[in-house]
Amino acid sequence: MRNVLSIILIMCGSLAASGQQRSLTDSLHYRAELQTTLSTGDHTPLWLNANKYGLSSLKTANGYLRGAVARPLSADDGRKWGIGYGVDMAVAAGFTSTLVMQQVYVEGRWLKGTLTVGAKEYPMELKNQELSSGSQTLGINARPVPQVRIALPEYWTIPGTRNWLALKGHIAYGKTTDDNWQKDFVSPQNRYTEGTFYHSKAGYLKIGPSKFTAELGLEMACQFGGKSYYELSRDDWQWISNEGGLKSMIHAFVPGGGEVNETTYENASGNQLGSWIVRLNYEADTWEGSFYLDHFFEDQSAMFMLDYDGYGDGAEWNTKKDNKYLLYDFKDMMLGWELKLKQCDWLKNIVVEYLYSKYQSGPVYHDRTQTISDHIGGNDNYYNHHIFTGWQHWGQVMGNPLYRSPLYNDDGSIRVADNRFVAWHLGISGKICEPLNYRVLSTYQTGLGTYNDPFTSKQYNFSLLAELSWQLKAGWSVRGALAMDSGKLLGDNFGAQISIAKSGIFAK
Template sequence: MGRLLPIIICLCGVSVASGQERLSLTDSLQYRVGFQTTLSAGDNTPLWLNANKYGLSSLKTTNGYVRGAVERPLSADDGRCWGLGYGVDVAVATGFTSTLVVQQAYVEGRWQKGVLTVGAKEYPMELKNQELSTGSQTLGINARPIPQVRIALPDYWTIPITGNWLALKGHVAFGKTTDDNWQEKFVAPRQRYTDGTLYHSKAGYLKVGPKNITLELGLELATQFGGTSYLYENGVEKVYKNDGGLKAFKNALFMSGSDATDGDFRNAEGNHLGSWVARLNFDQPAWNLGLYADQFFEDHSMLTHFNKSGDKYMRYDFKDWMLGAELKLKHNPWLQNIVIEYLYTKYQAGPVYHDETSNIHHQISGRDNYYNHHLFTGWQHWGQVMGNPLYLSPLYNSDGNIEVCHNRFVAWHLGLSGTPLSNLHYRFLATWQKSYGSYYYLPPNPEENTSLLAEVSYRLRQGWSLNGAFAMDSGKLRGDNYGIQLSIVKTIK
């Protein structure tokens, strides 16, 4: 019996000190209600009042919502070998792409360190500061969550035989987008749209080093597949019912197969994209410095930076990067975090594209056209890109075209934050961007833009908090926009 007691405690979640033997699914509940309003002057809501809010935002100059949520976090069962959690998060909005927004609705279970989640949930970015970064290029926080089934190792698990030197985490997920009705309403006649698009993402991260210098390496991959694509070719509507069976799920998982429109030039089935990511951390008693990189790619060529055609190899340059640095000052409340980022996306495997033919015996495979695809409406959900918002989201398009027209750009970004008082927090963002359009959309001249944000959050007693922000855009890319955003939130734990 003595040997079985630890096992029984683990399985039943018994707290010996308290004598608690049963789990209550209504304990540790957290409630949140809130109100937000945004008022702007110009053509659109300024960038940083709209971006990186998990899609719960709008470009319309007057918008707002009332929001309510209830959640039982998995952390309520941290003392057990297993745990159960769930959440529902709903907003009633005005000036948005829909009036009723089910932002989150999920259930999840944990066994040891593994977690299974079913439903729509907001997931944070990896290896980047959540409030100061411009955003991850593949798995960002700019669009509404996609309902999915997700198996994850969310926190680093140390590999036992490595002497605490190696740890890993990651996830695999399959889901389905929910913006079919929005696409049909937004799209102009004779423009491409899709119905029932399926979604797949996976990522793995390896952490090296147990002490004050650590290196994190990761690969993030994502795919859009299945559903029905409505295209117009030479003025004639063409409808393609993409494969959504088990074979299509396998092809999404392993980046294989081919699309119905490929013909003699076979590519992987669906819209495949991803990022190589890395972060080097230096942790000291008074500060922490992180240097990170996010190298985006759209197909196999930029995934490996090599392309084999016959007996010849083509090497692609390492030009398209997001490079960043984050400095945390541990004992300086007035300025706690500093983020600097540089983005360059002009290369995209080069300006030339062709497949191997009987006359041209070498495949070039350039003009990757980031966040776009010939069959699908690109890396977007409800009009917002699902990666970094400096790629101009389709919501900005006034011609009813669901496409990212500005994906070749150079940008610099600065983010600052601090907590000068225990209940007062601020952040400041400044971004400069110069866009060259895309290989398929060439503006007469490059279009520049400067975007600023100043935001202050104040915590009151009894779970109340106030948030006020001022933001602006200046330039031809997004127009001259000015706006304020006010929110009030009440949290009960």
Template sequence: MLSLAPVSSASAQYAWQHNPDERSLKPGNDISYMAEWQGSFSDGQTPLWLNANKHGLSSLSSVNGYLRGKISRSIDVDSARRWAVGYGVDVVLPLHYTSHAVVQQAYVEGRWLHGTLTIGQKEQSLQLKNNRLSTGSQTLGINARPVPEVKVALPQYWTVPLTHGWLGLKGHIAYGKLTDSRWERDFTRQQSKYTDGVFYHDKAGYLKIQKPSSRFSAELGLEMGAVFGGTSYLPQRDGSMQIMENSRSFSSFFHALVPGGADVPEQGTFYTNAQGDDLGSWIVRLNYEAPSWRLGVYLDKFFEDSSGMIFMDMNDWDTGTDWQKRKSSRMMIYDFWKDQLIGAELNLKHGRWVKNIVVEYLYTKYQSGPVYHDHTMNLGDDIGGRDEYYNHYIYAGWQHWGQVMGNPLFRSPLYNKDGSINVDNNRFVAFHLGFDGEPAKKLNYRVLATYQRGFGTYSKPFLSPKTNFSILVEGSCLFSHQWKLTAAYGADWGRILGSHSGIQLTLSKSGLFNL
């Protein structure tokens, strides 16, 4: 989550900046452990909010659960040192999941001064949104299993020199590889599009603007992701299989970083897309902090290609032998105020029964418009609509192990009964409310309620709009010796996800030890 402290303190996020600890590092100390059991019981399939935004550690089966064991050492343990070391192993034995065993997390990481390096797969938090109450980010969400990757980051805002404390920067760059190739092959039964050995890339940068000691702050961010390389398998109408070997060269990694390259299968045709499936979000958040409350309003503007990123496309091409040349600088401008997640978060600092409130509105129907036409030798008009959010004609889209890697209101492929890896409802309007509280010292709760009106996709629209209403009511109680019991009730009503209800029980034990 974001820091709402004045930027003037951004140059002192770590204790080493005040009084560095010069003693030798002890990576065997301050290790945390957690053992956890969870069981879910539903009529039909698991309701949305008992399944979504759990880093992919969930199942749609009517009866499912797991045993989980985790040990980790937080990099924050060494905040008083210039050097820091962290690591973690998180293993799950599931029942009725997409895998018989899950390595949920396995990573090592280090920090030198402000910069960090992480190697492995690690659950990451949402940026600029509430992790417990929001529907999630549209690009870098918490809905799917973590991807094994190498990640370089500035995890906390670093004060830009010579700005008198007004500007702070943070961000990251990561490369990894998806691990769901076997699942894709089994889920599709090789009867619809699937991929194998696909690489993954994501990056993000955030700028914070705040006058030192001011209660107001503004945060601007850009999050981007891509899947590229690997092999694509595309079944044909005659029963044959078209196999596409996508580029794995160094240039493909560069083009994923700086969109503008082309996939090898597209060579030989004029039209080439950014390397692989490339997408992202512009994010803006405005904050005000009062003595007893804190308010943030935010916008998450999603895009599926480079024209969506800059809200315009070249639109005036010549014809005939000069069809590759532009006649003028005429551009097609997309509607900025469509296809956004708009939200507000209120934190009541002294609240007990109600502590945090989040409201969100999502609109994804536009997708740069309903018309897609690339210019030709005979017609110079170029219209880049029908963006098909989270879907791609070569790749399996923005998903991992059947769960979308962004916002779970885009219906994940795991719901599809026909074995296709597609997001079949990416055009929708939704309203969401979330709130939580802590009525007693060791007792807390949260409530989520979401209404959605879906229209399918441009290529496969619903015959008539479908609606869905989903709720979650969850309570947690902390007992002595760090035992914790969580009970949750979830339900869906409607035709997007169906009508189901269920309960979920989670019992965990956590603590610390030294080697």
């Protein structure tokens, strides 16, 4: 974070000296916010905590004072190049840390491409930011990871396609910041990591300039490098140093290699995961409708729903002999429907989602042996990993929050204890009158635990959020929300949250 702040100050000084000080301070936005959350039960209700970029808490009494200053890249829309930066921090009570550096970044743009250095909140792609339960790979549930990110953030029309094909995407490398939190949270006989690196990449193709459009996307991410620790007994820690250097960065980008503690059976280096995303849109005069699919995968077999299973027998048990493959069922997915009503203020947006994650390529994982040469790549164990602490940052999953985050665990383990579930989710929003908007989220979930540690019986949960927001004069806004959880999966919780914010642009 200090390095990013230094870059911002150096850039400001150099551009000011070159006679471009006005462009650096033009459109400088500010925001100040005070938020308080009070709850009864064991935790803050789900939808008062989830999908807030990790600036939230499960403790029943929590709050923060937040301040941010940012210059958006859009301030230079009339130029071939642009410069943006931002500092966003909070002083919190009842959080995993008292001082939260939520966003610190500097970014530049040349034509359509951008380069960003630092921690920044990035919205979900191809989903409604306020009403969706969340993306399964690149979600908005955890604190931003400081990274270097090259992106084409908006669709760029491919020349010669008559506006029928457009692309956008990004490539990023970064490093997680929750080492100390992991050490404090973890209990004996459980695993934690230090110095973990982060990689993500995504590409999206848009087809059609007409009323009907299709968007196809692939999101992939990886945790790699650093050290993984496991306590054998009190103060007796065993650790391994994971693959590092340039080779680990290459294997994060193009999955390959193997873990340092693997010999005969090598999986790809690091914790690899991703999603295939499809979104179909239709726009009419008075409404817009969309259907989307998000298929999550933890390995190559689930990515292509296909696995090699043609090894020989006896001495050739580890030799590929036959053109034989195992085809997996296409079960695990998020299905979503979104409707936007253009001429109905009181009901503007409706989102319905169905999530199924029970299959995970089946319950059995078996690598070929001299006696049994069949290979079955099941038990994918979504968001968990045998070396890394899984797809989480500061205790919150970095994907969809219906995969129960490690913060909920009372046994000191940094793992997702419920990743096999079925859920229905409904989100609606609209405007009651000109300054008053509302949002309602409702989710019903049936959880089974994991294949390795299943619940003794199904656990259920119903979560509800009702939120009102007032947009007042002079940049003031007030947001109030009531929420609840009911069921064994998250406990019986009821809470209220109120936020008061002031935003605007600094006068010249």
